[in-house]
Amino acid sequence: NLQESESENKLDGETASDSESKSEFGGSAPVPTSDDTPEVLNRALSNLSSRWKNWWVRGILTLAMITFFFIIIYLGPMVLMTIVMCVQIKCFHEIITIGYNVYHSYDLPWFRTLSWYFLLCVNYFFYGETVTDYFFTLVQREEPLRILSKYHRFISFALYLTGFCMFVLSLVKKHYRLQFYMFGWTHVTLLIVVTQSHLIIHNLFEGMIWFIVPISCVICNDIMAYMFGFFFGRTPLIKLSPKKTWEGFIGGFFATVLFGLLLSYIMSGYRCFTCPVEFNNDTNSFTVDCEPSELFQLQEYNIPLVLQSVVGWKTLRMYPFQIHSIALSTFASLIGPFGGFFASGFKRAFKIKDFANTIPGHGGIMDRFDCQYLMATFVNVYIASFIRGPNPSKLIQQFLTLRPDQQLHIFNTLKAHLVDKGMLGSLEEA
Amino acid sequence: QEAELEERLVELDLRNDSDVPDVPPASDSTPEILKAALSGLSARWKNWWIRGILSLAMISGFFLIIYLGSFMLMLLVLSIQVKCYHEIITIGYRVYHSYDLPWFRSLSWYFLLCVNYFFYGETVADYFATFVQRREQLQFLIRYHRFISFALYLAGFCIFVLSLVKKHYRLQFYMFAWTHVTLLITVTQSHLVIQNLFEGMIWFLVPISSVICNDITAYIFGFFFGRTPLIKLSPKKTWEGFIGGFFSTVIFGFVFSYFLAQHQYFVCPVEYNSETNRFVTECEASELFQMKKYPVPPVLQPVLGW
Numbered sequence: 188n189l190q191e192s193e194s195e196n197k198l199d200g201e202t203a204s205d206s207e208s209k210s211e212f213g214g215s216a217p218v219p220t221s222d223d224t225p226e227v228l229n230r231a232l233s234n235l236s237s238r239w240k241n242w243w244v245r246g247i248l249t250l251a252m253i254t255f256f257f258i259i260i261y262l263g264p265m266v267l268m269t270i271v272m273c274v275q276i277k278c279f280h281e282i283i284t285i286g287y288n289v290y291h292s293y294d295l296p297w298f299r300t301l302s303w304y305f306l307l308c309v310n311y312f313f314y315g316e317t318v319t320d321y322f323f324t325l326v327q328r329e330e331p332l333r334i335l336s337k338y339h340r341f342i343s344f345a346l347y348l349t350g351f352c353m354f355v356l357s358l359v360k361k362h363y364r365l366q367f368y369m370f371g372w373t374h375v376t377l378l379i380v381v382t383q384s385h386l387i388i389h390n391l392f393e394g395m396i397w398f399i400v401p402i403s404c405v406i407c408n409d410i411m412a413y414m415f416g417f418f419f420g421r422t423p424l425i426k427l428s429p430k431k432t433w434e435g436f437i438g439g440f441f442a443t444v445l446f447g448l449l450l451s452y453i454m455s456g457y458r459c460f461t462c463p464v465e466f467n468n469d470t471n472s473f474t475v476d477c478e479p480s481e482l483f484q485l486q487e488y489n490i491p492l493v494l495q496s497v498v499g500w501k502t503l504r505m506y507p508f509q510i511h512s513i514a515l516s517t518f519a520s521l522i523g524p525f526g527g528f529f530a531s532g533f534k535r536a537f538k539i540k541d542f543a544n545t546i547p548g549h550g551g552i553m554d555r556f557d558c559q560y561l562m563a564t565f566v567n568v569y570i571a572s573f574i575r576g577p578n579p580s581k582l583i584q585q586f587l588t589l590r591p592d593q594q595l596h597i598f599n600t601l602k603a604h605l606v607d608k609g610m611l612g613s614l615e616e617a
Numbered sequence: 618q619e620a621e622l623e624e625r626l627v628e629l630d631l632r633n634d635s636d637v638p639d640v641p642p643a644s645d646s647t648p649e650i651l652k653a654a655l656s657g658l659s660a661r662w663k664n665w666w667i668r669g670i671l672s673l674a675m676i677s678g679f680f681l682i683i684y685l686g687s688f689m690l691m692l693l694v695l696s697i698q699v700k701c702y703h704e705i706i707t708i709g710y711r712v713y714h715s716y717d718l719p720w721f722r723s724l725s726w727y728f729l730l731c732v733n734y735f736f737y738g739e740t741v742a743d744y745f746a747t748f749v750q751r752r753e754q755l756q757f758l759i760r761y762h763r764f765i766s767f768a769l770y771l772a773g774f775c776i777f778v779l780s781l782v783k784k785h786y787r788l789q790f791y792m793f794a795w796t797h798v799t800l801l802i803t804v805t806q807s808h809l810v811i812q813n814l815f816e817g818m819i820w821f822l823v824p825i826s827s828v829i830c831n832d833i834t835a836y837i838f839g840f841f842f843g844r845t846p847l848i849k850l851s852p853k854k855t856w857e858g859f860i861g862g863f864f865s866t867v868i869f870g871f872v873f874s875y876f877l878a879q880h881q882y883f884v885c886p887v888e889y890n891s892e893t894n895r896f897v898t899e900c901e902a903s904e905l906f907q908m909k910k911y912p913v914p915p916v917l918q919p920v921l922g923w
Contacts, residue, residue, distance in 0.1 A: 355850070356848075358850060360849070371794060371795070371798045372794070374798055374801065375794045375797055375798060378797065378801065425779075426783070427778070427781060522771060522775070525774065525775050525778050528778045528781075529774075529777075529778050532778065532781045532786055532789075532790065533786075533790060535786050536786035536787040536789070536790045537787065537790075561771070561774075564767065565767070568763045568764050568767040569764065571763050571764075572760070572761045572762075572763050572764035573761075573764070
């Protein structure tokens with residue numbers, strides 16, 4: 188019975204619109220997802236009942252993904268960047284494919300090409316800006332790169348414009364609305380997928396810990412909320428996802444905060460996680476080596492008197508970063524799920540069960556990453572507002588590109604300012 | 618009514634445009650006074666005259682606001698942006714019959730407010746640095762600007778998720794996407810316009826005038842010489858109009874820049890003077906706006922005689 192097995196498969200509570208009124212099915216019945224589970228797993232688990240089998244498949248794949256995550260962390264920032272890029276392309280592909288299926292628009296051959304072209308343009312723009320920022324000296328040395336980076340915005344805009352003109356020229360008489368819908372769909376997808384993946388890369392460059400802790404908190408919240416819901420769940424949380432419960436939500440919140448504190452404590456001790464990723468021009472490779480900033484140095488905190496009697500300690504040695512991790516975990520548990528609800532609503536609206544069949548038991552890449560998008564933006568905004576101070580080395584880089592008379596002007600203003608503050612003693616005017 | 622809405626969604630087979638809802642023809646909003654003055658002429662010339670008079674009115678309004686200064690121009694750009702946004706959103710509502718979802722009107726305007734707040738905040742912080750330094754509350758707002766904007770946007774996002782109603786998911790997602798694409802088009806571009814304005818009014822005036830001139834001269838050339846159609850999408854555009862408009866616009870741009878580049882009012886970056894609390898456009902004219910001698914290429918010398 189298709190309905191029964193489907194309801195058993197929906198362990199994360201995303202019901203397809205089977206229960207909704209039949210009339211909405213109309214012309215677009217959902218394509219049943221084929222069973223992608225590898226043969227090996229199928230045989231090993233053939234004895235168990237269907238419900239436990241699904242649990243095992245999901246569990247094994249979860250462990251596989253987490254192991255994979257650890258491996259690529261070990262391999263370093265460059266591999267991480269590549270992985271982020273691949274995930275981004277796959278997410279874009281999944282969402283665009285949904286659009287094509289919804290609008291039956293495979294008949295318009297131009298459109299596939301144009302969507303990928305726009306993806307290329309926007310990526311070129313963002314990666315160019317990132318590369319120019321972080322690999323400044325490398326770019327300045329190589330002549331072709333220097334020209335590309337000097338006129339980068341113009342080149343990106345010209346590329347985008349070409350795509351735009353192609354779109355206008357490709358408008359076909361009876362399909363105007365379809366084409367405009369796909370154009371809009373492409374742009375919204377780009378807005379969601381590409382901008383966020385670049386915010387993730389910015390976070391990564393700030394320090395691997397800013398990449399790992401938020402992602403782990405979201406994953407932990409997912410798993411913990413599910414477990415608490417499984418064992419204690421009773422009151423439903425929101426109509427959009429019937430299987431989510433308040434007990435799971437609150438239990439997940441506290442568990443994630445604790446997990447965040449622990450993980451930050453362990454990671455703050457290692458330089459390879461806390462230092463900003465920099466590109467070393469001499470060795471032509473990435474280095475993560477620096478003086479740990481204040482955030483990652485152990486400090487004594489006085490425990491408020493109320494808790495002293497409970498805990499028995501007077502002071503606590505913590506990293507300041509752990510306080511920030513509380514903010515990150517809170518966001519991951521309270522607002523992160525909204526990303527999941529958004530994706531659920533999207534799937535219901537377009538009558539699909541999963542974004543794609545890439546991962547057996549889990550669905551597509553988007554299904555795993557829907558909560559991560561808001562998180563990445565939040566971390567980026569958080570760093571920009573609360574953590575990052577002005578960057579002296581970047582200022583010096585910009586300073587060196589100015590004209591000599593501008594440099595002299597800045598130098599004189601700076602000198603006057605420092606003399607005012609008494610830092611330069613009483614130098615005479617040159 | 619809900620069943621009807623569902624049916625319409627099911628029928629939304631977009632392989633052809635047959636289900637485009639009929640838009641009632643725009644009511645004739647020509648003022649009475651013009652109608653009375655032009656009642657004698659035939660229909661074709663009457664239309665020409667109305668268009669002509671309104672064009673002159675818009676151009677005069679434009680000059681007036683330029684005279685009033687940069688701040689009024691900023692306000693003008695902001696009003697145009699809000700009106701454009703409203704127009705596009707109204708079209709979306711009509712296409713999707715989504716007037717029944719009351720949350721959505723509020724949410725669309727809320728998102729417009731958020732994005733404008735974000736962009737204007739970044740601009741203000743940049744250009745009015747001295748003004749901002751003096752006031753404590755503004756300091757706080759500037760320092761945490763991104764966080765505040767993001768929090769405001771998130772609130773809208775969460776309200777959207779909470780407002781999803783069972784049978785209207787697709788409709789609501791469509792309107793959400795429509796809102797965002799409209800914001801992307803209207804709001805970002807209007808802020809680029811304002812940044813151009815701050816570079817110097819000439820960077821605002823010359824491009825806009827060139828586009829207007831191209832419109833007008835392409836129309837005139839097409840009217841008198843038009844023969845070969847340009848593109849199926851706009852049957853009235855012709856190649857003669859296109860090319861004639863190109864050359865006239867280049868010449869117009871040349872002449873117009875020559876006149877504007879001589880006045881500091883147009884050429885200098887707009888700055889905010891904290892002492893007089895006003896915008897000032899006074900500066901050393903940069904190299905771009907200083908007369909230079911250019912040798913005419915030998916090819917053109919016999920033609921022009923210079």
